[in-house]
Amino acid sequence: MKYKHTLLPLLFYLCSLPLMAQKHLQVGHFFGSDYGKQKEATEILMKGKRLKPYNLMLFRSLTLPTQSINIAEIEKAVTADGSKAIDKETGRKGNRLYYGFFQLQPLKGLNCYLFYRNNSLNPANSRKANITLIYMEGKASLDELKKSFAR
Template identity: 45%
Template sequence: MIRRWIIIWMTLLVALPLWAQKGMHVESLFGGRFKQDKRAVEVLIKGKELKKYHLTLFRSLTVTDAPALSEEIEALVSQDAASAVDKEVGTVGKRLYYGFYCFPARDESYRYLFYRNAAVAPGGSKKPEVTVVYMEGQVTLEELKQLFK
């Protein structure tokens, strides 16, 4: 019986990061979709490493040289942006250059989404690269801004 409980708890611990961004459109970007794609780098950090930043989950995806995928990512981020309670965005023409979004707290954790599209950076022909970062934890927006400075 104890063995069953241990297996159940271990399964839940592995699955929790997958539930973290549930209800968000960017959820489809994380969880192994790009495992075999050489144009993408996905990072998942959880546990002790994040404790000093007051975060419980950090997920990022960076995609290079994939214009169609970049447009898909931008569309997903824009859909999620509609439910953000606080946001800071920059656009170039009609394209989203960067966005930092704060979402309503869930289970006493704040949720954040960061987006950057280097290809539309003003004043340069940068490498076509899109980055999406999802974070959640007890950190406030002001604390996060200080971390990224």
């Protein structure tokens, strides 16, 4: 009985670790927040076996319509996190961040990645004016992820 009182909280803590993984980032508070509950927003959380072919352990994605969010706030957080990246690729339109792919500092032996895209800056996508924010963790290299996303 004594072990149940110790084991149960420990299990809850261990299960929540992947969900807290990106909390050390400026963009961390956007995931699992009211942003994902907005109309036309899409939030995805995947972990486990489904990610094994991609050599990932955690995938979090948040797609938001630009008319209902503060884009500058999200862009500022992405830029702050991106400034600490060990590798990055970015594209700008005017003085705005159009996209960013950042390899962040490893966390507990796992590679960490952040991807951002602001479709509202591309006139060809005016019907899909949204931003996408993706956080990933795993053993995958940057080249592996780029190949996976190119498919």
